[in-house]
Amino acid sequence: AQSVTQPDIHITVSEGASLELRCNYSYGATPYLFWYVQSPGQGLQLLLKYFSGDTLVQGIKGFEAEFKRSQSSFNLRKPSVHWSDAAEYFCAVSTGNQFYFGTGTSLTVIP
Amino acid sequence: DAGVTQSPTHLIKTRGQQVTLRCSPKSGHDTVSWYQQALGQGPQFIFQYYEEEERQRGNFPDRFSGHQFPNYSSELNVNALLLGDSALYLCASSLGRINSPLHFGNGTRLTVT
Numbered sequence: 001a002q003s004v005t006q007p008d009i010h011i012t013v014s015e016g017a018s019l020e021l022r023c024n025y026s027y028g029a030t031p032y033l034f035w036y037v038q039s040p041g042q043g044l045q046l047l048l049k050y051f052s053g054d055t056l057v058q059g060i061k062g063f064e065a066e067f068k069r070s071q072s073s074f075n076l077r078k079p080s081v082h083w084s085d086a087a088e089y090f091c092a093v094s095t096g097n098q099f100y101f102g103t104g105t106s107l108t109v110i111p
Numbered sequence: 112d113a114g115v116t117q118s119p120t121h122l123i124k125t126r127g128q129q130v131t132l133r134c135s136p137k138s139g140h141d142t143v144s145w146y147q148q149a150l151g152q153g154p155q156f157i158f159q160y161y162e163e164e165e166r167q168r169g170n171f172p173d174r175f176s177g178h179q180f181p182n183y184s185s186e187l188n189v190n191a192l193l194l195g196d197s198a199l200y201l202c203a204s205s206l207g208r209i210n211s212p213l214h215f216g217n218g219t220r221l222t223v224t
Contacts, residue, residue: 043203
């Protein structure tokens with residue numbers, strides 16, 4: 001069965017520090033993978049997506065993610081975090097018409 | 112370019128009542144999906160509408176039903192509300208092809224008392 005696991009419920013980083021959010025997926029076919037960000041009281045905003053090709057994908061707001069098939073992972077990274085990055089981050093896999101989301105990682109940024 | 116709009120933003124209902132939530136998709140999108148997000152959880156797929164038909168359904172009871180109109184807007188109806196239906200209901204629109212990225216509205220916060 002398809003599923004997404006985000007092992008870190010909550011992460012705290014200092015402003016300017018680097019960030020990596022982990023995501024592992026379970027899906028038998030070629031995965032279509034996404035990262036979304038949700039600010040309090042808001043809907044989800046697409047950060048980036050992976051369909052095929054280059055395993056390192058670039059997204060908005062300086063985020064990037066690397067797809068590793070051997071590890072069934074799609075980790076999100078940012079070299080230097082800004083205070084405005086504080087939010088909830090969700091990894092998702094699409095099975096065609098349905099998206100499966102992880103439980104999210106809450107990011108706190110300290111000055 | 113208007114994004115996905117949902118109404119109302121907040122709603123309080125009593126157990127056993129019925130509720131209707133509304134969604135207008137992003138301009139140019141023809142597909143609408145509905146997700147339920149419980150507190151502290153990721154969104155869970157309810158169903159997807161395309162060409163005014165339910166194309167796929169998640170693991171939700173028949174109390175959850177929907178509709179898509181010719182202008183691609185959509186409604187989500189929930190009957191016989193339970194306390195456990197309290198959640199943020201998210202509408203997402205996309206293009207009709209599979210694996211198309213979802214564009215979300217800000218959601219409707221439903222509280223059942």
